[in-house]
Amino acid sequence: MSSLTSRDFALQSDANDSLSSLRQKFHIPQHNGADVMYFTGNSLGLQPVDAKKYIDEELEDWKNLGVEGHVHARRPWMPYHENFTKSLARLVGSKPEEVVAIGTLTNNLHLLMVSFYRPTESRFKILCEAKAFPSDQYALASQARFHGFDPKEAIIEVSPREGEHTIREEDIHEIIEREGDSIAMMMIGGVNYYTGQVFDMNSLTKFARAKGITVGWDLAHGIGNIELKLHEWDVDFAAWCSYKYLNSGPGSIAGIYIHERHHGQRDIPRFEGWWGHDKGSRFAMPDQFEPIPTAEAWQLSNVPVLAMAAHRASLDLFDHVDLAELRARGRKLSNYLREVLLEVAELTGREIEIITPANEAQSGCQVSVLFPGLGKDLFDKLLAAGVIADWREPHVIRMAPVPMYSSFEDIYRFGETLLNVLKEA
Ligand SMILES: *Cc1c(COP(=O)(O)O)cnc(C)c1O
Numbered sequence: 001m002s003s004l005t006s007r008d009f010a011l012q013s014d015a016n017d018s019l020s021s022l023r024q025k026f027h028i029p030q031h032n033g034a035d036v037m038y039f040t041g042n043s044l045g046l047q048p049v050d051a052k053k054y055i056d057e058e059l060e061d062w063k064n065l066g067v068e069g070h071v072h073a074r075r076p077w078m079p080y081h082e083n084f085t086k087s088l089a090r091l092v093g094s095k096p097e098e099v100v101a102i103g104t105l106t107n108n109l110h111l112l113m114v115s116f117y118r119p120t121e122s123r124f125k126i127l128c129e130a131k132a133f134p135s136d137q138y139a140l141a142s143q144a145r146f147h148g149f150d151p152k153e154a155i156i157e158v159s160p161r162e163g164e165h166t167i168r169e170e171d172i173h174e175i176i177e178r179e180g181d182s183i184a185m186m187m188i189g190g191v192n193y194y195t196g197q198v199f200d201m202n203s204l205t206k207f208a209r210a211k212g213i214t215v216g217w218d219l220a221h222g223i224g225n226i227e228l229k230l231h232e233w234d235v236d237f238a239a240w241c242s243y244k245y246l247n248s249g250p251g252s253i254a255g256i257y258i259h260e261r262h263h264g265q266r267d268i269p270r271f272e273g274w275w276g277h278d279k280g281s282r283f284a285m286p287d288q289f290e291p292i293p294t295a296e297a298w299q300l301s302n303v304p305v306l307a308m309a310a311h312r313a314s315l316d317l318f319d320h321v322d323l324a325e326l327r328a329r330g331r332k333l334s335n336y337l338r339e340v341l342l343e344v345a346e347l348t349g350r351e352i353e354i355i356t357p358a359n360e361a362q363s364g365c366q367v368s369v370l371f372p373g374l375g376k377d378l379f380d381k382l383l384a385a386g387v388i389a390d391w392r393e394p395h396v397i398r399m400a401p402v403p404m405y406s407s408f409e410d411i412y413r414f415g416e417t418l419l420n421v422l423k424e425a
Contacts, residue, residue, distance in 0.1 A: 010412035031386035041402035045247030054309040087315040093229035097294035105241040127186040130159035165355040180211035191221035196356035196366030248311040273300030330403035340415035366400040
């Protein structure tokens, strides 16, 4: 391969980057005695080495303290979720009182829509992206039906134009201009899970809100990946999971953001539970619900401490890095992956099309690649050679080098492997 994409270039790039050492804080799965080439941090982030220690500490405290651990554990369980407030606020760009670690993503979307999808007869539509992540599609359609609307009428999907892969923001504007008065809520994946397209959440939020539309973003692929400023962008609500770029373990605790303008309102519809009740009087067990005047009012249950312990191990790592530097490293890794793919295409005469926008404002870590004419066979061969990527029918491979633990060398080794596999194909 050329000097830019050579092994020396890769090794040098790793050696010159101070954040490369973060990789040692993670367990890298092995294949034939070597690190796998792991590119699915957008699906399940790798395990932080400290996750076990943090979980063991909670098991130990539970063993030794029983119920007393709620108050006397090293990190008391009752307020355990408060350990995340600052870290999450920094990651999503909000005030601390606007975020809380809670539940799981799809559950949270439903809870949030209880408060933020309040359709009327004339304003009942939901604006979302075509081919949203299936769980979001099901959540939106079932919410529409729950309120007595036919999803076919209530849900407006913005699609890429004929022959294009990504959505044009001007097309979203156009729909809002035309149908805004009938749209109650816009909810889109801030980073599309399939193409990796990043939306201009700032301008889209402001544009939609000016039309009276409530705006929420699904940040499953956004948090820990791209820069977010939810408060400044004036976003109404957002939700994410923590097992993708946040490396907190399968199905681990998720999180929500709710703009402060929605806090402390007694008449906002909300499904409520004791953990959302005022902390001072919670254990007086009063009949009347008194909401905590922050996003914590949306909490239902006492918190799952074992899942949260892994979350803590992961967020500790984010707390100690400069997020702009981390993002810059992510960009370099993704750009290097693009270079390597183009070079392999050239060397093999194969068509390889990258559908993720190249524009820096419209992309994060993920690179989605089309291999026309090559079926899942290609993916299986890569897997057998130690490349962990993500295959989507009919011929897309999604790959996300992540700046926390991916290396330039991983990408170089992937290029070599792909070259060999394609030469044999
Ligand atoms: C990963 C992902 C989900 C998964 O939802 P869970 O409730 O955590 O299973 C939902 N929506 C989007 C956009 C995702 O990327």
